[in-house]
Amino acid sequence: QQQVKQSPQSLIVQKGGISIINCAYENTAFDYFPWYQQFPGKGPALLIAIRPDVSEKKEGRFTISFNKSAKQFSLHIMDSQPGDSATYFCAALTTGSARQLTFGSGTQLTVLP
């Protein structure tokens, strides 16, 4: 069964701190791993993504770390800001003619001022 397990379910971080969200998967057919950010009343928006042939990708304050052998990947938010407070979803994309995203269950991040 295709599944992506995400933790923690909720996270509270002080302003300026580091937020870390973890995801794990089983299906080796996944070949693209995006993270989505969702604010209340909005649909998810693509934040950053990584292919399994690299171990890390950084865009501004957001970094994805990828461990192919452990089938794990994580999102690090450096210098977390109150505006980062949102729900974050990891996802994984399958290969094949009909590419599908499988999402994690989400992490509600609250950054305290």
Next chain:
Amino acid sequence: ETGVTQTPRHLVMGMTNKKSLKCEQHLGHNAMYWYKQSAKKPLELMFVYSLEERVENNSVPSRFSPECPNSSHLFLHLHTLQPEDSALYLCASSHRTGGLGEQYFGPGTRLTVT
């Protein structure tokens, strides 16, 4: 705005009603998707359309009926729903199903079934 719009934003319907959700994308994409988002659960993919043909139907009950008349529009027709169908229904689009798969989401329709 992401370029994907959904109407209505909120919908309350009884179990015997028939209603439709509408999605429109202005991004020139040729693949469109319906997802169901329930509290504390992962987003569930319901349907995938590529070049206006349905390519995926993830065991969705027949009380949900999708329609894709062209590459810019996607509908979800609802009838005889159950209270457990109450959720946020999200539409998304992408360039094609064979690409990297960056999907752009609309704001969703919050559906409540009474």
